[in-house]
Amino acid sequence: MALRKKADTDPTSRPVGRPATINDIARLSGVSKKTVSRIINNSPLVRKDTRDKVEALMREVGYAPDPLARGLAFRRSFLIGMVYDNPTAQYVVDMQNGALDALRGSSFELVVHPCDTRSPGYIEGVKRFVQQQKLHGVILVPRASEDQALADMLEEIGCRFTRIAALPLDDTSQMVITHDRDGAAEAADYLLSLGHRDIALITGPTAYRSAHERTAGFIEALHNRGIELPPARIIEAGYTFESGVAAAEKLLLGKQRPTAIFTGNDEMAAGVYKVAMRAGISIPRELSIVGYDDSPLASRLWPSLTSVRRNTRDTGRTAAAMLIQPEGHSPLPMASVRPHLIVRDSCQPPQD
Numbered sequence: 599m600a601l602r603k604k605a606d607t608d609p610t611s612r613p614v615g616r617p618a619t620i621n622d623i624a625r626l627s628g629v630s631k632k633t634v635s636r637i638i639n640n641s642p643l644v645r646k647d648t649r650d651k652v653e654a655l656m657r658e659v660g661y662a663p664d665p666l667a668r669g670l671a672f673r674r675s676f677l678i679g680m681v682y683d684n685p686t687a688q689y690v691v692d693m694q695n696g697a698l699d700a701l702r703g704s705s706f707e708l709v710v711h712p713c714d715t716r717s718p719g720y721i722e723g724v725k726r727f728v729q730q731q732k733l734h735g736v737i738l739v740p741r742a743s744e745d746q747a748l749a750d751m752l753e754e755i756g757c758r759f760t761r762i763a764a765l766p767l768d769d770t771s772q773m774v775i776t777h778d779r780d781g782a783a784e785a786a787d788y789l790l791s792l793g794h795r796d797i798a799l800i801t802g803p804t805a806y807r808s809a810h811e812r813t814a815g816f817i818e819a820l821h822n823r824g825i826e827l828p829p830a831r832i833i834e835a836g837y838t839f840e841s842g843v844a845a846a847e848k849l850l851l852g853k854q855r856p857t858a859i860f861t862g863n864d865e866m867a868a869g870v871y872k873v874a875m876r877a878g879i880s881i882p883r884e885l886s887i888v889g890y891d892d893s894p895l896a897s898r899l900w901p902s903l904t905s906v907r908r909n910t911r912d913t914g915r916t917a918a919a920m921l922i923q924p925e926g927h928s929p930l931p932m933a934s935v936r937p938h939l940i941v942r943d944s945c946q947p948p949q950d
Contacts, residue, residue, distance in 0.1 A: 618661040626659075627652045642704050642922060676706050677731050678921055680914075681724055681748075682739035683715040686837060686865055688893045689910055693739055693762075696914025706734065706922055715741055716805075721748050728757050735759060735921035737914070743767075744807045760917040764811040770932035774917045778808050778890075779815030781906040781937030785860050785888045786819035788904070788939055793947045794858040794886060798831040800845045800870070802862035806837070812862050812890060831856060835866050842869020850877055850885070857886065857948035864889040864896050864905055871899055886945035901943035908937040 620638075624631040629648060636644050637652050655661075680697060684690055690712075697708050711727045713720045728736060735758030742748060743761040749768060752759045761767055764778035789797055799816055802809030817827050833848055835841035842865060849856060850873050861867040867889035871881065879885050881901055889896055892907035913935045920933060 618656075618659045620661075622659070623652065623656055623661055627655050677733050678706050678708050678918060679728060679731065679733045679736040680708060680710045680739060681713060681727075681736055681742045682710070683713050683720075683742045684739060684837075686863060686891075686893075688895065689891065690739070692893075692910035693737075693914040696911035696916075697737060697918035699911070700915045700918035701922070704922055706918075708918075709733075713742060715745055715748075721745075721751050724748060725751055725755065728752070728755065733757060737917045737921065738762065740764075740808055741806050758921055760920045762913055762917055764808045766932065772920075774913055774920070774933045774935060776808075776908055776913060776935050777937060778811040778908070779818075781890065781908060781939075782812040782815035782860070783819040784937070784939045785890070785906055786816045787823075788941070789858045789860065789886065789888060789945065790820070790823050790825065792858075792886065792945060795825060796831075796856045796858070796948075797825070797827065798833070798849050798856040798859045799827060800842060800849075800859060800861040800866050801832065801834050802837045802866075804834060809834075809837075809862055816860055835862070835869075837863050837865060839865045839869045839872075842866030843872055844869075846870040846873035850874060850879060855879075855885070857884075858888070858945070859885065860888045860890075862890055864891045864893045864903060867903055867905070868895060868899060871903075882944050882946040884949065886948070888939075888945060892940050896940070896942070899944075904942045904944045905940055906937050907940050909935050 620631055620634050624634045629652060633644060633648065634652060637649050678697065678701060680694060682690055694708065694710065701708055709731055711724060713723060736752060738748065738759055738761045740762060743763050744767070749759065749761060760772055760774060762774045762776065764776050766773055766775060797820065799813065801813045804810070820827055833845040835845040842861060845866065846869055849859065859870055861870060867887055870887055874881055874885055881887060887903065889903050889905035892905040896903040896905040916933045916935060
């Protein structure tokens with residue numbers, strides 16, 4: 599009886615002759631099996647004091663992890679997904695590079711899932727992606743991030759996610775806000791400071807929250823300075839080069855053309871450049887142009903394009919960092935990535 603009592607009270611007791619298992623380590627250290635698995639796989643999601651305690655116990659009892667179990671744990675715990683529906687390739691590349699910046703050295707890897715949010719079955723497709731890959735978490739990129747039904751599905755299946763959007767949509771600890779309205783307002787203020795009053799706007803598609811925010815920010819800034827934008831000076835396009843060309847033709851090939859145009863992204867601004875060149879309209883002498891994104895395209899156009907920089911890479915980096923925050927820490931506050939105007943050579947005061 600004395601021997602039995604000693605074995606029951608010995609914190610490292612286990613059946614004689616049997617190697618320690620991960621269940622033994624979890625029981626003896628007072629943590630979950632999942633936490634032990636993360637420590638074995640060098641996860642950053644465990645506090646240092648917990649890691650030190652469990653590792654000391656493993657050394658004491660001579661625990662050796664099962665390589666197969668370790669591989670399965672890695673696959674489940676160390677994959678971050680990125681779900682996006684965006685027609686601009688450079689935006690997606692910059693977002694991915696930012697996420698990779700945050701994951702580098704963390705043992706996490708990035709997997710991507712392009713989707714068509716207009717397809718009725720796309721949410722089920724995302725669900726299969728998350729469950730088959732056993733993702734640790736998901737970064738939702740606009741426009742997918744703006745779909746509440748998608749966020750609700752991820753919540754229901756217990757998958758972590760971070761949403762990138764122009765304004766807060768839910769719990770601020772799951773959001774990276776890009777403040778698109780403020781960036782568009784800065785573009786409007788700049789054109790007004792140059793003396794432009796006949797200004798046109800080429801917006802993104804109405805299905806995108808970013809398009810709503812940029813349009814609202816631009817129009818409000820003009821209104822605050824006493825300038826009302828006529829409906830004929832607002833053209834909806836599709837965030838693509840081709841749609842920018844089509845919108846510019848409506849604005850520039852008539853008799854009364856504006857002296858300045860603000861476009862919802864740089865791809866559409868490039869379309870305006872093409873139409874202006876064909877029509878013999880000089881940029882910036884006869885037409886000033888401001889884009890949005892400050893993508894690499896902006897500095898490659900001639901003359902170089904003034905554009906609102908929204909730090910897409912920083913946005914991806916912030917979103918990924920939020921997902922791999924260690925357990926036990928306080929929730930992160932709302933993250934913000936502020937846009938700002940980069941002035942180049944595509945604007946000047948209007949001709950008299």
